[in-house]
Amino acid sequence: MSALVIPGGAATAQEKTVNQAIDQSLGDHTKYETVIKALQKAVAAHDAAGVAALVSYPIGVKVHGKETNIKSAKAFVDHYDGIMTPRITKAVVDQKYEDLTVNYQGIMFGNGQVWVNGICHDNACNNFDVKVITIQEGAS
Numbered sequence: 428m429s430a431l432v433i434p435g436g437a438a439t440a441q442e443k444t445v446n447q448a449i450d451q452s453l454g455d456h457t458k459y460e461t462v463i464k465a466l467q468k469a470v471a472a473h474d475a476a477g478v479a480a481l482v483s484y485p486i487g488v489k490v491h492g493k494e495t496n497i498k499s500a501k502a503f504v505d506h507y508d509g510i511m512t513p514r515i516t517k518a519v520v521d522q523k524y525e526d527l528t529v530n531y532q533g534i535m536f537g538n539g540q541v542w543v544n545g546i547c548h549d550n551a552c553n554n555f556d557v558k559v560i561t562i563q564e565g566a567s
Contacts, residue, residue: 441525
């Protein structure tokens with residue numbers, strides 16, 4: 428006997444739960460969802476410029492294991508392969524939207540390899556951009 432798969436079943440409920448958590452903790456989930464999907468697509472395609480456009484600068488990262496402060500998208504692209512290690516790339520590409528961790532610090536991919544959060548443009552944070560704020564090897 429085969430299992431019955433109902434399109435839009437459990438995954439949709441889980442996605443709604445993630446969306447509600449984003450709305451409650453961080454703000455408009457549609458802004459986050461757009462960036463999350465764009466990030467995954469760019470990382471999967473090895474699109475360094477596409478990933479760099481989604482990062483908040485300056486960002487502290489390790490480039491080939493050495494702590495480095497990346498100040499621009501151009502510098503990010505120049506060091507892309509040193510920053511986006513196979514482990515970090517896998518964490519981003521393999522992350523399922525419905526399994527994202529959401530809290531006041533932002534949205535976590537994998538075991539903390541990448542974090543995304545809103546960057547406020549006003550004191551009330553009514554106007555914000557969603558950007559990658561952390562890239563690291565993460566917990567084992």
